[in-house]
Every structure is written in C-alpha cells, then in structure tokens.
Amino acid sequence: MSTNAHVIFLKRPGAEGIPADDNFGFEKFPYPASPDTGEVLIKTLYLSVDPALRCRMNEDTGVHYVTPWEIGKEVDGFMGVGQVVQSADPGFSPGDIVESQAGWPWVAFFKRKQEEQNPLRKVDTALLGGNLTLPLTVLGLIGLTAYLGIKEKGGISAGQNQTLVVSGAAGACGSIAGQLGRLEGCARVVGICGSKEKCLFLTEELGFDAAINYKTENVKERLATLCPEGVDVYFDNVGGEISDTVISQMNKNSNVILCGQIAVYNKDLPYPPPIPERIENRIKEMSINR
C-alpha cells in the first residue's frame, strides 16, 4: 500500500525569530483506503504559501481570524488547489479541480469531509486558461484583498489627480493593487520593491509610472521627487520604516490601506504592530484614514 505524507509544525521560532527548516517536519502515514459517504479523496496540486502564515508560527497571532499552528499538528495554509481522485459525494467526480482551505500533505492524497466552515468548491477550469494557480492569486483571496482594499478603502475617484503608492508592490497583492488603482483613476502610481528586476516589471509590464528599489535607493528622497504633490493613497503591505517614510509624505485626508505588515512579521508583536508616536501624531494631525 502506498503511503501519504504531510508537513507538521515542530517548533515556534520564538521572539524575534527567523523561521528555519527545523521548525517543520515531514511525516508519513497510511493512505486512506477509499472515501466514506460524503467524502472525496483529493490530490494536492498547489498550496498558497502566504506571509501571514509566519504569524501562525507564534503562540498568538494577535487577530481572531488567523489561528496559531499547534505543535506536532499538520500545517494548514489559507488556500490550496487539488484534483478529485475518488468521490463518495454526488457533487464531485474524479478529475474535478477543487479549491479549499488546505492542509499540507506533500504530493500525496488526502481525504476530506465537506465542512460548513471550509467548503470544498469546484473550480470552473474554463475560466482559467490552463493556469490552475489563478484561484490562489488574482482570482482568489489575494485578488479580492487588493480589489476590496482599493475599492473600499482607497477613496479613489477618477479626475482627482491622486497619487497612489504601493509597498511590496511586485508581490501578489501589491502588483494587483497598483494596477487596480490605475484603473480606478489614480493619476500617478508608484511602487516600492526590493530589486531592479522587480522595478522594471512594475514599470514596463504592469503600467506603474515609477518604481523605487528600497534596497539601493533613498526612499524618502525618491518619493519626494516622484510624488511632488504628496501621496493621496498608500496601499501598505510592509509596515516598518518604509511605511513611516510614506506616511510622512501623505496629504491631509488621505487614505492608508492597511493590507499587511510583512517587514515586522518576525518580531513578536501584536497585529497590527504599533507605529512610532511621531507617525501616530502625523496621522491624527493630517486626518489620515488608516
């Protein structure tokens, strides 16, 4: 009989801890014989490895909607895509492509019950043009996060000559947020990211007006040059010093879309992590929505 295998969580990185291989283990276990009534057997195809999973390595994530991983238990991510191998549920047939919040059995089969909290959804592959990872990116939670952030929190109106700055701009959320900001009507879209190649990707392929490499350039000076009328909308993926610098150049009544704070995920801080007092004061003085 073939065996299944999965990733388990072995130890927390601790305060100020950088995640390492030995935080995780790999365990083999028996492969389920066949699905019981109402169950399907799914082969994992793709798993989303998200920055917020780092917060699940801590004892307390700081937010109610993201639960910490338990020591010795299987690692589960936010979303995964798989293929039905056997089905004892009339709603699914072998070969169906499905998505759900997924555990991490590695290139293996697993058995899952239909759960109210975490439904298994059939993916309409005709919409995907052969790219089965799209439900994990632009057509999934990532795309929705960027869309709702820009639409609901950005305060963007066409014709208002607004400047949008995006940090983590070449990443999954940031790259979509910048493009949506442009479509919503921002006059200028500036991305901040960590390499020359990523800067070129933003300006040459995604239509950003400019990009700043925070690893080699002075972000404060470049922002002042690229955003001469100040910043009206900031899609914040990173927090930390970069965000302090952007917020210092934001206009009165402007909007920070607080998407994530990846720069501080290795620090043992509650979410959202505290910001320096001078930045708090500026947010109040300038009536910045955050």
Ligand SMILES: NC(=O)C1=CN([C@@H]2O[C@H](COP(=O)(O)OP(=O)(O)OC[C@H]3O[C@@H](n4cnc5c(N)ncnc54)[C@H](OP(=O)(O)O)[C@@H]3O)[C@@H](O)[C@H]2O)C=CC1
């Ligand atoms: N609110 C929500 O529901 C959601 C929030 N998020 C949050 O959005 C953010 C981005 O997520 P996502 O797009 O999926 O991530 P990606 O993994 O696609 O991109 C993350 C990028 O962040 C950059 N980065 C990493 N560390 C730092 C640092 N110290 N300073 C500056 N940049 C850094 C890196 O790019 P580079 O080379 O440019 O440094 C990295 O590639 C995260 O904070 C995440 O938690 C994501 C999804 C949903």
Ligand SMILES: CCCCCC(=O)/C=C/[C@@H]1[C@@H](C/C=C\CCCC(=O)O)[C@@H](O)C[C@H]1O
């Ligand atoms: C702990 C810090 C979270 C910071 C915000 C963030 O990065 C969110 C990430 C999302 C995530 C969260 C939404 C719902 C989780 C529900 C899962 C559960 O365990 O019940 C999701 O949208 C994808 C992430 O990257």
